[in-house]
Amino acid sequence: MTEFDLVDTDGAEIPGDEWDEIDVSESEADAVGRKQDREFLEFRKRIKDADQFKVTDSVFDDATLAALYKLVQDGHVAAFGGPLSTGKEANVYLAAGDDRDVAVKIYRINASDFRAMRDYLDGDPRFEGIGSDKRKVVVAWTKKEFANLMRARDAGVRVPEPIAVQRNVLVMEFLGRDGERAKRLSEVAVENPETAYEVVREYTRRLYRAGLVHGDLSEYNVVVHDGELYVLDLGQAVTVHHPNSRDFLERDCRNVAAFFSRQGYEVTGEAMFEYVTEPEPEP
Structure with a gap:
């Protein structure tokens, strides 16, 4: 696996409107x-x-x-x-x-x-x-x-x-x-687990600062495409206002840390959670 670049380093400044309404009327x-x-x-x-x-x-x-x-x-x-x-x-x-x-x-x-x-x-x-x-x-x-x-x-x-x-x-x-889907992290040999972990951790923090928690994050819904990591399956992602958002985030962090620990890079869910929820610096 090649090195992964983080993207849009200034792209997470505005958390967005967590109160967007979803229209479920007849279409x-x-x-x-x-x-x-x-x-x-x-x-x-x-x-x-x-x-x-x-x-x-x-x-x-x-x-x-x-x-x-x-x-x-x-x-x-x-x-x-x-x-x-x-x-x-x-x-x-x-x-x-x-x-x-x-x-x-x-x-x-x-x-x-x-x-x-x-x-x-x-x-x-x-x-x-x-x-x-x-x-x-x-x-x-x-x-x-x-x-x-x-x-x-x-x-x-x-x-x-x-x-x-x-x-x-x-x-x-x-x-x-060519009609073949990108491989999940669970399906590839992770050559640089430290870098890959840092990308997933950063993505999780960006989601959190945008007001979202994935809720089902693991090696099964992160894929490698064109040498980059992509996150899939955001259907269950909740806003940070959800009453279970902290539990979901803690579980995400445990799952990610457990996977990368199995790849030989010792990390903990607690350390990832602390990084993800770290307050944004004052502008």
Whole structure:
């Protein structure tokens, strides 16, 4: 692994507005799904008949297909490829965008772990009043990941560029080469664990100073792309106002420290937590 440069050293000056609202009202995709015009019906048939989607047909209910249809109409997706990853809450697919490959992350409405999501949504001021409507919870989760990615980029953290969001579908930059996704830290030999640790630690501090805690940070959602480290999966990230944000941050620090200690660089979660939460210097 090559040396990692920190990015945008002055990019985390403004913490951002932790009170941005997330709109979970019916979208254009919902209207398209209800209308079911001829072009949409043809699109639905093509997707359902495509070999790469047959094993994951449960992901593609009509509302999700309508969201994909809207993203195609808007020019964010031109053609779909195969799956990059599958999980309990979401599948990620390779797709061709307007001028580059993109990753399309589709959250399952019916199969998502509603209770696990609730632990992160409850107490987040951006999601008050959603209630127990599962569709609204999953839509909020998807839009939350888009908003978190935007804020992370503004804070100088390398993450996939968020491109578009529609209902339970998120389009973002594809990290990888020739259709192969970038390797996770857990999948590579870390040649310089000290430098890699310092980058992850700095990213965690920048997120914190931007008002966010990742909440599930580990070697499984940090990837190596073009010799740089990128952070993935910010769907569960919470604001620092969340009642469990400190517990989530302490767990993130323990996970990161444990991984790099196994790589031969002795660090502790307590030391990382102290670094991350160190007050910003006076201007």
